[in-house]
Amino acid sequence: MMRTHNCGELRASDVGRQVKLAGWLQHRRDFGGVLFIVLRDRYGEVQITFRPENKELFDLAYTLRGQDVIGVFGTVVMRPQDARNPKMPTGEIEVVAEKLEIYSRSEVPPFPIEDEITATEETRLRYRYLDLRRAPMQRNFLIRHRAAMATREFLNGEDFLEIETPYLVRSTPEGARDFLVPSRNFIGKFYALPQSPQLYKQLFMVAGMDRYFSLARCFRDEDLRADRQPEFTQIDIEMSFVEPNDVMDIAERLTAFIMFKVAGYSLRLPLQKMFYDEALRRFGTDKPDLRIPLEISDITKIVPDCGFGVFENAAKTGVVRVLPVPNIADKMSRKKIEQLTKLAQEWGAKGLATAKFTENGFESGVAKFWSDSFKEKLAEKLGKLLLPNTMLFFGADSPALVSKVLGGLRTMLAEEFDIGDRTEHSALFIVDFPMFEPNEDTPNGITPSHHPFTMPIEEDIPLLDSNPLSARANAYDLVLDGYEIAGGSIRIHKPDLQRKIFNLLGISDEDAQKKFGFLLEAFKYGVPPHGGIAYGFDRLVMVLTGSKSIRDVIAFPKTTAAQSLMDGSPSEITKEQLKELGIVITERN
Numbered sequence: 001m002m003r004t005h006n007c008g009e010l011r012a013s014d015v016g017r018q019v020k021l022a023g024w025l026q027h028r029r030d031f032g033g034v035l036f037i038v039l040r041d042r043y044g045e046v047q048i049t050f051r052p053e054n055k056e057l058f059d060l061a062y063t064l065r066g067q068d069v070i071g072v073f074g075t076v077v078m079r080p081q082d083a084r085n086p087k088m089p090t091g092e093i094e095v096v097a098e099k100l101e102i103y104s105r106s107e108v109p110p111f112p113i114e115d116e117i118t119a120t121e122e123t124r125l126r127y128r129y130l131d132l133r134r135a136p137m138q139r140n141f142l143i144r145h146r147a148a149m150a151t152r153e154f155l156n157g158e159d160f161l162e163i164e165t166p167y168l169v170r171s172t173p174e175g176a177r178d179f180l181v182p183s184r185n186f187i188g189k190f191y192a193l194p195q196s197p198q199l200y201k202q203l204f205m206v207a208g209m210d211r212y213f214s215l216a217r218c219f220r221d222e223d224l225r226a227d228r229q230p231e232f233t234q235i236d237i238e239m240s241f242v243e244p245n246d247v248m249d250i251a252e253r254l255t256a257f258i259m260f261k262v263a264g265y266s267l268r269l270p271l272q273k274m275f276y277d278e279a280l281r282r283f284g285t286d287k288p289d290l291r292i293p294l295e296i297s298d299i300t301k302i303v304p305d306c307g308f309g310v311f312e313n314a315a316k317t318g319v320v321r322v323l324p325v326p327n328i329a330d331k332m333s334r335k336k337i338e339q340l341t342k343l344a345q346e347w348g349a350k351g352l353a354t355a356k357f358t359e360n361g362f363e364s365g366v367a368k369f370w371s372d373s374f375k376e377k378l379a380e381k382l383g384k385l386l387l388p389n390t391m392l393f394f395g396a397d398s399p400a401l402v403s404k405v406l407g408g409l410r411t412m413l414a415e416e417f418d419i420g421d422r423t424e425h426s427a428l429f430i431v432d433f434p435m436f437e438p439n440e441d442t443p444n445g446i447t448p449s450h451h452p453f454t455m456p457i458e459e460d461i462p463l464l465d466s467n468p469l470s471a472r473a474n475a476y477d478l479v480l481d482g483y484e485i486a487g488g489s490i491r492i493h494k495p496d497l498q499r500k501i502f503n504l505l506g507i508s509d510e511d512a513q514k515k516f517g518f519l520l521e522a523f524k525y526g527v528p529p530h531g532g533i534a535y536g537f538d539r540l541v542m543v544l545t546g547s548k549s550i551r552d553v554i555a556f557p558k559t560t561a562a563q564s565l566m567d568g569s570p571s572e573i574t575k576e577q578l579k580e581l582g583i584v585i586t587e588r589n
Contacts, residue, residue, distance in 0.1 A: 008044020014076045022071040047094040067106035073099035126565040150261035160211040165197035177221035187582035193219035201238040205530040224560045238532035272428040284407020289482025290426040292414040306374035314396035323406045329356040329391040353394035435471040443506025454489040488533025
């Protein structure tokens with residue numbers, strides 16, 4: 001036995017016990033001929049004392065350096081009263097060493113193995129195995145583990161079957177570029193890594209499995225950002241004979257179960273459901289963080305004859321909306337407003353209209369152009385939202401652009417000025433998404449908002465022939481603290497409707513047979529109504545750990561250029577490997 005205890009579990013009740021410990025040397029201190037080290041493993045830290053009476057042992061201990069891996073045999077004793085450390089769970093005791101074994105020596109690490117470090121993310125990713133040795137990172141992965149275990153516990157209790165889906169699949173168009181894997185046995189043919197298990201989980205429903213889940217690995221060759229990686233994990237869920245509320249009920253109870261198991265947090269159920277259009281109008285986003293007590297107001301109807309031409313013209317073809325932000329007007333210097341205006345322009349706006357509301361009424365910015373009657377109407381419209389020292393930000397353009405700008409400002413300003421209670425969590429469902437989005441690059445000018453297997457809302461099916469962009473999808477997103485952590489839908493189970501959707505998307509019957517033939521074939525043999533939801537598991541853990549990036553909750557992540565700095569992938573392969581696969585590398589045009 002190399003250890004009888006871990007480094008974090010010894011307490012005063014263990015005094016007098018002889019123990020074996022093993023771990024990394026975290027700190028070393030030499031006080032008047034007595035050598036103290038702090039030994040660490042993933043469970044915690046404990047102080048080890050080497051006394052000079054045992055000269056051979058003391059001299060060996062004196063050669064130790066940070067991050068050396070050692071084993072210690074010794075006796076647990078109480079620390080002197082004035083040497084106890086209440087910040088350490090093991091701070092009342094220490095282990096007086098009697099034997100020492102050095103398992104391996106460490107060179108000086110490229111950055112300190114401490115909770116707080118200043119190393120760049122590039123350095124952290126290059127030496128990821130050292131970054132993962134730090135306590136905050138290990139806490140993240142403890143939470144990830146607990147979330148995964150809680151997922152399995154809850155869904156098993158709800159009669160779901162955990163079933164694996166393949167990693168080498170047929171390439172099918174699902175919204176992002178596929179990662180392709182060449183076949184050695186079938187030269188010129190390729191597998192794809194799955195963007196999601198979408199088609200396979202639907203086939204499980206055809207197979208009568210009724211309730212399926214998986215912690216599934218997914219792969220998408222797309223541009224990256226803080227909460228996106230080329231390979232990620234989903235909690236994938238599919239159910240037969242369900243309506244949207246059935247799926248949302250499972251999802252909200254699963255979310256609450258995970259949060260309670262991981263953090264002891266009680267999420268209030270049932271969750272609020274908000275229409276997609278309402279979310280955009282009030283918060284400027286389809287993933288609103290409701291902990292932020294800021295709301296956008298539509299003032300389009302009171303704008304005519306306001307005296308400001310920009311508003312009046314915008315109201316004729318678009319919308320005019322305002323975001324009031326209290327208690328910051330005195331912090332809005334001309335330079336700050338210029339910075340925010342530049343940011344709005346980067347988001348696509350022509351500019352950013354602003355005004356201040358003080359004890360003297362509306363001041364500065366565009367308020368100088370307004371008529372008195374408009375000021376009265378605006379004050380009445382905003383009501384209690386209008387307090388002294390309030391800054392007003394206006395958007396006057398298309399609904400989509402105004403939502404983007406004011407929604408972005410709402411989130412950014414709340415972060416900058418610490419508006420809202422971040423100690424709480426806020427979750428809700430967004431429902432009634434558009435079935436399609438405009439896309440000039442597709443044959444019929446539309447693309448699916450969710451994916452091509454999403455069922456339209458029943459009453460909107462006739463709109464598929466007359467006005468498909470007005471049709472709503474039977475889809476739902478679960479939003480937690482301003483992040484979309486899960487999305488799902490009721491699926492199409494009628495072959496004729498599925499072909500119709502394919503045709504609307506510019507996929508002919510012949511192309512559909514080539515790309516999705518195995519699914520359409522299965523649909524000939526009796527398909528239950530079914531639906532599901534998929535969680536971005538990494539994103540959920542990111543929120544639960546309070547991390548700013550999913551790279552902090554993925555063990556070996558890629559950079560935003562999709563590179564692994566630690567192992568050097570992607571890498572070149574040999575000419576012999578290429579020849580065996582029948583592949584010739586050419587220059588990209």
